[in-house]
Amino acid sequence: xxxxxxxxxxxxxxxxxxxxxxxxxxxxxxxxxxxxxxxxxxxxxxxxxxxxxxxxxxxxxxxxxxxxxxxxxxxxxxxxxxxxxxxxxxxxxxxxxxxxxxxxxxxxxxxxxxxxxxxxxxxxxxxxxxxxxxxxxxxxxxxxxxxxxxxxxxxxxxxxxxxxxxxxxxxxxxxxxxxxxxxxxxxxxxxxxxxxxxxxxxxxxxxxxxxxxxxxxxxxxxxxxxxxxxxxxxxxxxxxxxxxxxxxxxxxxxxxxxxxx
Amino acid sequence: xxxxxxxxxxxxxxxxxxxxxxxxxxxxxxxxxxxxxxxxxxxxxxxxxxxxxxxxxxxxxxxxxxxxxxxxxxxxxxxxxxxxxxxxxxxxxxxxxxxxxxxxxxxxxxxxxxxxxxxxxxxxxxxxxxxxxxxxxxxxxxxxxxxxxxxxxxxxxxxxxxxxxxxxxxxxxxxxxxxxxxxxxxxxxxxxxxxxxxxxxxxxxxxxxxxxxxxxxxxxxxxxxxxxxxxxxxxxxxxxxxxxxxxxxxxxxxxxxxxxx
Numbered sequence: 300x301x302x303x304x305x306x307x308x309x310x311x312x313x314x315x316x317x318x319x320x321x322x323x324x325x326x327x328x329x330x331x332x333x334x335x336x337x338x339x340x341x342x343x344x345x346x347x348x349x350x351x352x353x354x355x356x357x358x359x360x361x362x363x364x365x366x367x368x369x370x371x372x373x374x375x376x377x378x379x380x381x382x383x384x385x386x387x388x389x390x391x392x393x394x395x396x397x398x399x400x401x402x403x404x405x406x407x408x409x410x411x412x413x414x415x416x417x418x419x420x421x422x423x424x425x426x427x428x429x430x431x432x433x434x435x436x437x438x439x440x441x442x443x444x445x446x447x448x449x450x451x452x453x454x455x456x457x458x459x460x461x462x463x464x465x466x467x468x469x470x471x472x473x474x475x476x477x478x479x480x481x482x483x484x485x486x487x488x489x490x491x492x493x494x495x496x497x498x499x500x501x502x503x504x505x506x507x508x509x510x511x512x513x514x515x516x517x518x519x520x521x522x523x524x525x526x527x528x529x530x531x532x533x534x535x536x537x538x539x540x541x542x543x544x545x546x547x548x549x550x551x552x553x554x555x556x557x558x559x560x
Numbered sequence: 561x562x563x564x565x566x567x568x569x570x571x572x573x574x575x576x577x578x579x580x581x582x583x584x585x586x587x588x589x590x591x592x593x594x595x596x597x598x599x600x601x602x603x604x605x606x607x608x609x610x611x612x613x614x615x616x617x618x619x620x621x622x623x624x625x626x627x628x629x630x631x632x633x634x635x636x637x638x639x640x641x642x643x644x645x646x647x648x649x650x651x652x653x654x655x656x657x658x659x660x661x662x663x664x665x666x667x668x669x670x671x672x673x674x675x676x677x678x679x680x681x682x683x684x685x686x687x688x689x690x691x692x693x694x695x696x697x698x699x700x701x702x703x704x705x706x707x708x709x710x711x712x713x714x715x716x717x718x719x720x721x722x723x724x725x726x727x728x729x730x731x732x733x734x735x736x737x738x739x740x741x742x743x744x745x746x747x748x749x750x751x752x753x754x755x756x757x758x759x760x761x762x763x764x765x766x767x768x769x770x771x772x773x774x775x776x777x778x779x780x781x782x783x784x785x786x787x788x789x790x791x792x793x794x795x796x797x798x799x800x801x802x803x804x805x806x807x808x809x810x811x812x813x814x815x816x817x818x819x820x821x
Contacts (some may be wrong), residue, residue, distance in 0.1 A: 370784055391777070391785045409752060416705065418683045424752060456746035462758075462789050467739035468760045468808050469776030471732035476770045476813055485717035491670060491685060492728045493765045499729045500761035504754045509737045513729030516630075516652070524652045525632055529722050539561035540805045545731050548798050552737055 301362040302384065302441050306330045308354070308375055309366035310338040313388060313408065316467035317366060320420035320445040341557035342543050354378040362441065364388065364406065365397075372396055384434055390461030393454035404429030404438050407457055408446075409464070420445050425462065426452040477538055510552055517549035563622040563645065563702050565593045569615070569636055571599040574649060574669065578627060581681035581706040583607035584765035590619035615639040623702065625649065625667065626658075631795055633657055645695055651722030654715035655689050665690030665699050669707075670725070681706050687713040687721065739798055771813055778810035 305326050307318050310333040319498040322328050328348040334340035339350035353358055354375065365375050365387040372387045373396050379385060385401040390409070397403035405428040425442040427449060429435035435451065442449040449452075452460065475496060503509040516524035525546055532539040566587050568579050570595040583589050589609040594600035600610040600611035612618055615636065626636050626648040633648045634657050640646060651670070658664035666689040671679075686703040688710060690696035696712065703710040713721065736757060740750040764770040777785035786807055793800040 339696055359703070368780070369782055372693045383771060391788050410755070414746050445604065452746075456748070458792055459742050459746040459790060460748055460752070461785075463739040463742040463748075464756055464791065465776050465803075466735045466742065469774070469778065469810070470802075471735040471757070472760050472764060472770050472774055473806055473810050473813070474727045474732040474735065475764045476774065477809070478724040481724040481727065485720040487712075487717065487721055487724075489768055489770075491721070492724065494671070495725055495729045496732070496761050496765055499733050500757050503733060503736045504757055507732050507750055509750075513730070513733055513737065515726050517730065521630055524722075527652050527719060528726065531719055531723055533584060537805060537809050540800070541731075541809060542726075544798060544801045544805065545734055548738070548802060549730070549734050551798065552734070 300361070300437070302437050304329050304360040305362045305364060305441075306332070306348075306357045306360040307364045307366055308332045308357070309364075310335075310342045311366070311368075314364075314366040315342055316418050316420060317364070317388070317408065317445075318342060318346055318348075320461070321441070324444045326441070326444070327360075329360040330356070332357055332426065355380075359383065362386065362438075376400070384429075384437060386429075386438065390464075391458055393458075394430070395454070398430070402430065402434050404434055404439060405454070405457065406442060407460075409453070421447050424448040424450070426450055426457055428453055454492060477541070511557055513549060513553070515549070517546035518553050520550060520553075561622070561698070562782070563698050564588060565590050565621040566623045566625060566702075567593070567618045567621040567629055568609075568625045569593045569618070570625075571596075571603045571627075572627070575625075575627040576603055577679050577681060578625070578649070578669065578706075579603060579607055579609075582702070585705045587702070587705070588621075590621040591617070593618055616641075620644065623647065623699075637661070645690075645698060647690075647699065651725075652719055654719075655691070656715070659691070663691065665695055666718065667699060667703060668713070668721075670721065682708050685709040685711070687711055687718055689714055689718065738802070772812060772818055774814070776791050776810070778807035779814050781811060 305321055306329045307314055328346040330349040330351050331339045331343045331350050334352055336350055336352040341348035363383050363385045365372055369389045372392055376397050379507055382401050385397055385400045386404045386406045388406055390407050394405050407426040408423045410423045419545050423446055425446045427438045427442050429438050478492055482489055502512045506512055532542055566582055567590045568575055579589055581806055587763055589607040591610040591612050592600045592604040593612050595613055597611055604611035605813040624644050624646045626633055630650045630653050638656050643662050646658055646661045647665045647667045649667055651668050655666050668687040669684045671684045686707045688699045688703050690699050739753055743750055763773045767773055793803055
């Protein structure tokens with residue numbers, strides 16, 4: 300049976316964008332849960348739904364979407380008693396966390412969301428998983444309605460996808476943060492790096508092969524420079540460790556790709 | 561005495577761009593050295609200079625620019641016997657490596673160079689240092705002629721500037737490489753990350769404050785997700801260490817900026 304009605308647990312950035320996209324594609328949003336009834340009300344008002352702050356007051360619906368922080372999913376799930384299809388939206392949580400239900404799955408949008416920026420949901424890749432072929436089909440229909448890019452992906456691969464984004468985005472951003480702190484020590488502005496940061500991202504994306512774009516003292520195996528940099532980092536052992544292991548990993552990648560081991 | 565004539569040691573990417581910019585701004589390029597006379601000849605031809613493959617055959621000039629790999633600077637320097645101003649172009653090599661000369665300094669362009677891409681040298685920030693005020697003045701005149709952004713910077717600050725670029729560019733690029741390898745294990749294309757990579761770089765540059773843009777499980781202190789990711793990395797101890805220490809550093813930065821220690 301095709302999904303027509305949906306209730307949503309959560310009212311954060313992802314819930315907001317997801318609920319609006321579903322509403323705009325003619326799904327009926329029955330109710331929206333948030334522990335803070337004011338937050339639930341703000342979002343519910345926009346999509347003609349009923350706000351609730353107690354799980355058991357959620358209106359029955361064909362699909363229940365748990366759209367909370369990862370650590371809250373298991374506990375929320377245990378409070379839901381329903382034969383509806385119950386899904387979560389987490390990249391790093393296995394589908395099995397919901398296996399106390401008869402019908403369950405995952406609807407993972409691969410994108411970071413900001414409450415403020417407008418977003419074209421049709422361009423957000425969605426990855427789906429479900430406990431059987433029928434539920435997968437029903438979930439795919441919902442996903443296809445709101446996004447132009449829908450793929451099936453199991454829990455292990457989804458965790459890898461999430462981990463790849465942690466390296467490519469969260470960790471690269473922290474490299475910028477360390478760079479800013481180092482510049483500050485020399486009374487130099489972060490804006491000096493603007494061009495290099497944008498150029499590095501542009502080259503990786505446009506080549507499709509960041510390993511081939513690698514520059515710097517590690518890939519050149521310039522041990523003299525590596526030593527000078529490590530000395531400079533002596534006052535910050537954590538940054539020194541990061542410097543050492545990332546440099547080692549760059550050298551290891553280089554050796555693998557050129558077979559010079 | 562203002563600098564009018566220049567000889568250059570090296571014929572790589574940086575030497576090529578630098579020599580062309582100097583030639584276009586009416587400096588006389590006397591000779592260009594490369595161990596490979598063919599490479600020296602290719603570049604010399606473009607700027608009406610004499611190619612040489614032996615250091616002592618370099619034509620006398622007001623300024624000698626050592627534009628080689630960092631590790632070759634000391635040895636090249638020891639072969640030069642001249643009262644001319646002798647400078648190198650390295651970010652991570654102290655000016656003192658040239659202190660066997662009477663007149664010496666550094667001309668450091670803060671930019672990565674590709675032999676193929678055209679480059680507007682007037683937009684490349686140049687950082688200068690010299691052994692006395694007179695030489696600094698002479699070097700600044702040369703730098704001002706080819707770039708709109710020239711600053712004095714001592715060797716220690718220059719090393720910090722170089723180190724900041726290693727984190728912001730070389731290391732962020734390696735984070736992309738690790739991400740690509742992880743995706744490959746799940747048979748997923750690197751292009752899935754295109755939007756997130758560009759968005760992360762854009763936000764850091766446009767906010768001027770990457771720490772404020774930090775997202776992901778570490779900054780949310782989601783220890784459950786951190787544990788799942790670490791388990792997934794068990795087969796690659798080097799990546800696991802990078803994951804642990806970068807996550808620790810993100811948490812440490814967050815605590816410092818919010819005073820929640």
